[in-house]
Every structure is written in structure tokens, then in C-alpha cells.
Amino acid sequence: MNKSGLLVRLAVVIGFASLAIGFLSTQLFYRITVNQEINIANQSIESLFKTVQATAATAAYLAEQDLAQEVVDGLTTNDVVRNVVMTFEGKTVRANEEPLRNPVTFPIASLFEPDRAIGEMQIAPNIDYIKTRAEQLAGENSKAMIMQAAVVTVVAIFVAFYLITRPMIMIARALHRTTPGDGSRLAVPDFHGNSELGVLVSDVNKLLDKTEAQFSQERQLREEIEALEKRFRMLFEKSISPIILMEPRGNILLYNSAFEETLEKLGKSFRKSFGPLLEDLFVEPEALASSVEMAFANDEIATGEFRLRSDKETESMWAQVIVTSIISDDMREYYQVTLHDISKRKRELDLLAYQADFDKLTKLHNRQGLEKHLHNLIDVNTPFTLVLMDLNWFKQVNDIYGHKSGDEILIFVADKIKKAIRPNDLAGRWGGDEFVLILKNADQTQTTQVVERLVRLISKPYYLRKFEQNVTIGASAGAASFPTDSSELQALLHLADQAMYQAKKVKDTSPEDFLRFAEPIDVEQDNA
Incomplete structure (x- = not known):
């Protein structure tokens, strides 16, 4: 035992002061001593709590279990403390596993809001130690405490005040004036350089050093976190692309303003859930789910282009969808879904595809588009008749009335072609004033009916408003059938062109x- 300790000093003083106490005061002194020791223990516990109150509040505020553990462990180093349990933010820190007996409960006040409790500390006094010490003191000293009980009491109170109460009050006041982080430290009371109070003050100063360092580190980390959060918020909120954080089952946890704007464009109001992977927003949710499932199975980020379902009668909206799986620290899975509006690019691609296969003037298929269809029909061996048609007397109209009038005639012919052909047939402008009809599964009779109906329509006089003049055109056509006449496209075009040329020669006479x-092609000549 430390010979400079408070308990040793107090025991020596009380021992010398109690030599004159008589045997008659033994029982009385015993009871007084026990009660006194219990009161001193309770005061010590309260003082100990006040000593570590600021540190405990710091640990509770920061949710720092290590610091809290140091606090409760430090308290149990005092002999009057049996066990300490500190509770904050759903966390419990214990000094040891012994059950709490007659604990004293202290609320832990917030450092910044003294009226608000942020935790609780329960300190169980070491009843066995207190009683044992009281019994020892009473048993040893009460034998001599007869006549000088009053003197001993006065001396004991004076010594206790001078050696314990006064230094503890000084420490408590110093702690009350100390603000963690301001650099101030507690002074060791006189004559307590090696006592428990001196050690306590030293430990408190170390805790203040550690707290100040943690404050500085926490302040720096908080500044960094705030800066990062600000940048993240700026990127998140200012992003022109909708970003959604959601649970796999569909509950939306976080989203930016771009997502709200997209919902407004779709004519939809915000809901907590649009189904897994926002399936209610897509025309083909099954394709999206399949794409994501396949990507995640290969441990990849899921990407794809999907059409959005709109409640408004507007142009269709397309989005490039990027789905990322995120696993949190507690092993919970979340999906980050990013939508990039590609509607404009889709429209441009569709326009380019249309322009590539359609004639700008007549809105019919152009030569490239017609060739694609012809190759497709040949590949799947679908019978068809290819009609190559050339306009009669178109050149005269074009030369006399100009190209704009010629364009009017071509548009007029294209319109009549659309009306003359059957629903399953296809037509297009081959080039200049040449047109092509593709008549599926048509024999010569059906082909003649379609061409005759078309020639009858385009042979009617056409009125040129600009020149206030009627003009009349006609048409000459040649037909070749697949696979009857040939199974090769170029051969079919050649045969149809030759047949059209024959019709062209008699356009005036017949x-x-x-x-x-x-x-029919001479097989032997064709093979040669």
C-alpha cells in the first residue's frame, strides 16, 4: 500500500487521535464510523464522477468506446468503486462483468447542451470494502476512543478536509473551469504529488491531452467530411442525369432533382417505390431485369438502353441505364441507378436510318432500302415479282416547267403508288423517274392488276398551279419474278429492265x- 496514500494518512491520524476513547463509546463509534465511511464513499463516488464527467461526456458525444472504456476502467481503480457501467447511444461499456449492487446513477450531460442527457453512468460502490474498512477502523480505534472522541472527531474532520475535501474541491472547480481543447490543465494539489489525487489529476491531464488531440483530429476530419459532402452534394444535385439509390426490392432511399424532372417529363408523380429496378418506368422491364441479372452474375456493372414509359402523348424517351451494386459495411446491398437521356441520340439515329433507306422527296424507300428488302426476301426464299417502272413524257415536263414541277410530279406519282399497291407490297424510288414495285407472291394476273391500277391513276392530268396548266404523264413497266425467272437479284433487275425497255419502245404506238x-432465259445460253 502506498504510504503516502489518503487512506494511510487518515488511518494514522484517526489511530493516534482515538487512543483516549474509552470502551463505552465502542458501539456508538462503530455505527458512526460505518455510516461515515459509507457517506465518504458516496461523496467519493460523486466526486469521482464529477472528475470524469467531462471526459465521459466527450466519449458519449463522440460515441468513442475506447475512451469510455478508459473512463470506467479508471474509476474502478478507486477502492470504493466495485463496478462501473456507462451507457450511451445504445452502447454499453462495463468495467467488469460483476453485477451492479446498489449502484449510484449519474446522467451524462451534453458538453454543448448541459440540460440534455446523452448517456448514463452507474457506479456501484464497493460495499464489502467500505464495511471492511469501517470495521477495521472502528475495531482498532474505538478501543481507545473514550474521553477524546470529540477531539479526535475534530482532528479527523480537519485532516479529511485538508487532505481530501479541500484538494477535491479544488480539483472539481478546476475541472469545471476547464474546457477541453483550450490547452488548460489541472494543477496537482500541495502534498499530493504521489497520492491518489495526484495520480488522478495526472490521469485527468492525460485524458485532456488525449481529448484535445482527438478534438483536433475530429475537427480536421469533420472539415474534410464536410468538404467532401459538399462536393458530393454539388455533384449529386447538379448532375443532369437522374441518380437513384435504392434497395433491391425497389424502395428509393435517395434521389436528385434530375430524377424529379424526368418523372415530370414522363407525366408521373414521385412514389417511394416504382418496383425493383424502377420497372414501372420502362416499357420492357423484363429486358432490363435480364440485362442486370446477367451483368451481376458476371460481377460487372449493368448497362443498357431502354425506352421509358410515358403517361404523356409526347415523343418517346430513351435512357441509358447504369446499375451498380453497392455493399455497405453492415453487408446490406443497395443499387445505384443512373439514367442518361439518350432520346435525342435515338431520334438522330432513327432519322439517319430513315434517311439511309428512304427517299427524301417521295418518302418512299430509296435504292438502298429496296435492295435490303430484296436481299431479305431472296434469303428467306419468298416468291415475289419485281416491277421496274419508268415515267413517260416526264423529261418534257421537267424541261418545260422546271425541276420543281418535276418534283411535284414525282411526289404525285409516289402518292398514287401508295394507293395502288397491296398492303403487303413494297414500293420505292429507284432513281430519277424510275420506280420499283415489289409484289409478294404475285402471279402475272395480280401483277397486271396492280400495274394497270397504278398507270390509270398516274395517267390522269395533273394541274400545275404555278403555271395554271394540266400536264399528263404515263408509265412503262417491266416485270421479272423470283425465283421463276431468276434467283439472282442482278439478273432479275436486268430482266425487268429489258422488259421495261420493250414496253418503252411502244409507248406512243401502243x-x-x-x-x-x-x-424466259435460255438455260443453255445462261449456263454458257
């Missing part, structure tokens, strides 16, 4: 002979 069919 205008009713406007359609010629390809003549």
Missing part, C-alpha cells in the same frame, strides 16, 4: 401495252 414480263 400505249395500252405499258407492261411487259421478262422473257
